[in-house]
Amino acid sequence: MEKLFNESVTVLNGVGAKRAEALKKLGIETLWDLFTYFPFRYEDLTVQDIETIEDRQKVVLQGTAIAQAHVQYYGYKKSRLSFRINVDHVIVPITFFNQPYLAQQIVEGEEIKVFGTWDASRMQLSGIKIIGGSTVNKNEKFEPIYHSSKEISHAVIKKLVVQAWDKYQGEIQEVIPEELISKYQLIPIKEAIYNMHFPKSPAVMDTARSTIVFMEFLIFQLRVQYRRLQHKNIGTGQAIHYNLERLKIFFSSLSFELTKAQKEAVNAISADMKRPIQMYRLLQGDVGSGKTIVAAGAIVAAQSANVQSAFMAPTEILAEQHFQSLQAIYKDFDINVVLLTSSTSAKERRELLIDLKKGKIDCVVGTHALIQEDVIFSHLGLVVIDEQHRFGVNQRKDLREKGEHPDVLFMTATPIPRTLSMTAYGEMDVTTINEMPPGRLPIKTYWIRKKQLKNLMNTIMKELKKDSQIYVISPLIEESDALDLENATRLAEIYRQTFSPAYRVALLHGRMQAIDKEEIMQQFKKHEIDILVSTTVIEVGVDVSNATMMVIHDADRFGLAQLHQLRGRVGRGQKQSYCILVADPKGENGVKRMQIMTESTDGFKISQKDLEMRGPGEYFGKKQSGLPEFKVADIVEDESVLEAARYEAADLLMAETFLQNDAYHNLRTSVGIEDGRINDILD
Structure with a gap:
């Protein structure tokens, strides 16, 4: 197997430097990459009965060529190839465009198979390709279709797969342990690879796919869980011996009592901090569930042990929000919290960095500016990363490696479905705050059509007369020819015309400068602005208790998780709050999203629906979020297989024989484990 993992595809005929570069862009560098570059779909090449074919259906017809093909040339490099075949005594005209070379495969009186699109009104076929002529395999039942590019075609990939199989199939060795093949009724990996590329029937394809899916999940789960075991080795972190009494005093000084879920989160984080192992925990909870106060308690614990904390947020607005929140929380506590962002003046930054290095600062709140080389801590013990999926893998890694392996607490207000937790966050311990603080009124959500805007304006006016504030969200900043959407600039003008001068609209x-955005947000918080028209820049980080209505225009253009995040910007105070979705969805999915939002305020249910509807690739947006890319497996469709693989990976790692037994050598190689340690595959 090592040969397949290491041997370059350049050993194949026809793969020079240029083609190798084209293959590399598709993720194909080694023979193993090529063997596991599976088709994304198959075309059924089974011959069909002419009487059962529907109009515009892609079909395969088999018949006898009545005469030699005729090629007519017209225009520049344009041609029409025409011939007729006898299909069960029905004469069918066949036409191919711009493929004159196919004429040599058409021999009068010989059987031929043609794949094309059926025109029922004319009883003729627009040819796509000949699959049964004098030079083509007539027994082919399914045509594998591969993802290709401008530089390298699907046909070339198929030829390379065939060549690689003929020359190197003998190098393929079993990866999945025999006991698991038997337990889950899988097939040998060599057979599975062959049947993925050259299937004989749908049933064969399904069995092959099941085996490949299990292999992908098993390898991934072994990587994640083995890395997690390594991470938990004694000595990989620092034990923070905090003052328990000071922590109790802090929580008892609050004007409210923690929920049961918050207390459980505090206990889990506190236990992690005491261990001489680097904490690597994800704290997830719905918008407004009280994650910040839990993190604030961890910062108090760190300060009581004379170690510093860093609190990183993805945007300046959110960093400012957390800074102000922590200052308010610690008003009766002697904890020095500072803010460091790209907007910090040069003089203030120099002084701040000196104090940070001397240990005069307990907690620094900031954006990615915190991971710059000149930001040096006296003794960094705790790192809190909020909305962590918005940071790249390397940014998260850089911060958690500052100092002497500080404890790391990730936070997210984007509720994460369990399947994503097992993949994107498999290395982390996950704590969930699944209950809201008492007394909070559920946000009422309504969906209206654009033709109901007049009624909406009347509703907004009633809310404004209650001295409340309004958010208005648009997906675009300026006019777009490509999308027929309301845009923020135009919406702002409409709202000004409707509500000014009695009410202030901003x-x-x-695209605004950070200082201008901050000024507007401060004005909104101080109620110097009544209606804030915005793009999704306010999705996180704005906490205005007097804002009671969230109006989202073209709501069908947003994913469910994003809509839920936006909705969570209201309902922060004692007043009843509302979310109005303005949308004329054209498709069934758009309608379904609107219905889900009006029926549920449970972020975890909504995120699961969002994952099911959009798929994992779209859920987080950026690939750098750390979500693994499986070649065949789908974490939604194959959730039960993921669970099984997770269980089996844990079982294998518990057995002492896994790291030594030669029977697991190929599996260890696939995972990337060498000499008892795992390669940096996941970094």
């Missing part, structure tokens, strides 16, 4: 968007 516009906020991501």
Whole structure:
């Protein structure tokens, strides 16, 4: 197997430097990459009965060529190839465009198979390809279709797979342990690879796919769980011996009592901090569930042990929000919290960095500016990373490696479905706050059509007369020819015309300078602005208790998780709050999303629906979020297989024989384990 993992595809005929580079862009560098570059779909090449074919259906017809093909040339490099075949005594005209070379495969009186699109009104076929001529395999039942590119075609990939199979199939060795093949009724990996590329029937394809899916999940789970075991080795972190009494005093000084879920989170984090192992925990909870106060308690614990904390947020607005929240929380506690962002003045930054290095600062709140080389801590013990999926893998890694392996607490207000927790966050311990603080009124959500805007304006006016504030969200900043959407600039003008001068309307968007955005947000918080028209820049980080209505225009253009995040910007105070979705969805999915939002305020249910509807690739947006890319497996469709693989991976790692037994050598190689340690595959 090592040969397949290490041997370059350049050993194949026809793969020079240029083609190798084209293959590399598709993720194919080694023979193993090629063997596991599976088709994304198959075309059924089974011959069909002419009487059962529907109009515009892609079909395969088999018949006898009545005469030699005729090629007619017209225009520049344009041609029409025409011939007729006899299909069960029905004469069918066949036409191919711009493929004159196919004429040599058509011999009068010989059987031929043609794949094309059926025109029922004319009883003729627009040919796509000949699959049964003088030079083609007539027994082919399914045509594998591979993802290709401008530089390298599907046909070339198929030829390379065939060549690799003929020359190197003998190098393929079993990866999945025999006991698991038997337990889950799988097939040998060599057979599975062959049947993925050259299937004889749908049943054969399904069995092959099941085996490949299990292999992908098993390898991934072994990587994640083995890395997690290594991470938990004694000595990989620092034991923070905090003052328990000071922590109790802090929580008892609050004007409210923690929920049961918050207390459980505090206990789990505190236990992690005491261990001489680097904490690597994800704290997830719905918007407003009280994650910040839990993190604030961890910062108090760190300060009581004379170690510093860093609190990193993805945007300046959110960093400012956390800074102000922590200052308010610690008003009666002697904890020095500072803010460091790219907007911090040069002089203030120099002084701040000196104090940080001397240990005069207990907690620094900031953006990615915290991971710059000149930011040096006296003794960093705790790192809190909020909305962590918005940071790249390397950014998260850089911060958690600052100092002497500080404890790391990740937080997210994007509830994460369990399957994503097992993949994107498999290395982390996960704590969930699944209950809201008492007394919070559920946000009422309504969906209206654009033709109901007049009624919406009347509703907004009633809310404004209650001295409340309004968010208005648009997906675009300026006019777009490509998308027929309301845009923030135009919306701001509409709202000004409707509500000014009695009520103050402002516009906020991501292209504004940070200082201007901050000024507008401060004005909104101080109620110097009544209606804030914005793009999704306010999705996180704005906490205005007097805001009671969230109006989202073209709501069908947003994913469910994002809509839920936006909705969570209201309902922070004692007043009843509302979310109005304005949308004319054209498709069934758009309608379904609107219905889900009006029926549920449970972020975990909504995130699961979002995952099911959009798929894992779209859930987080950026690939750098750390979500693994499986070649065949689908974490939604194959959730039960993921669970089984997770269980089996844990079982294998518990057995002492896994790291030594030669029977697991190929599996260890696939995982990337060498000499008892795992390669940096996941970094």
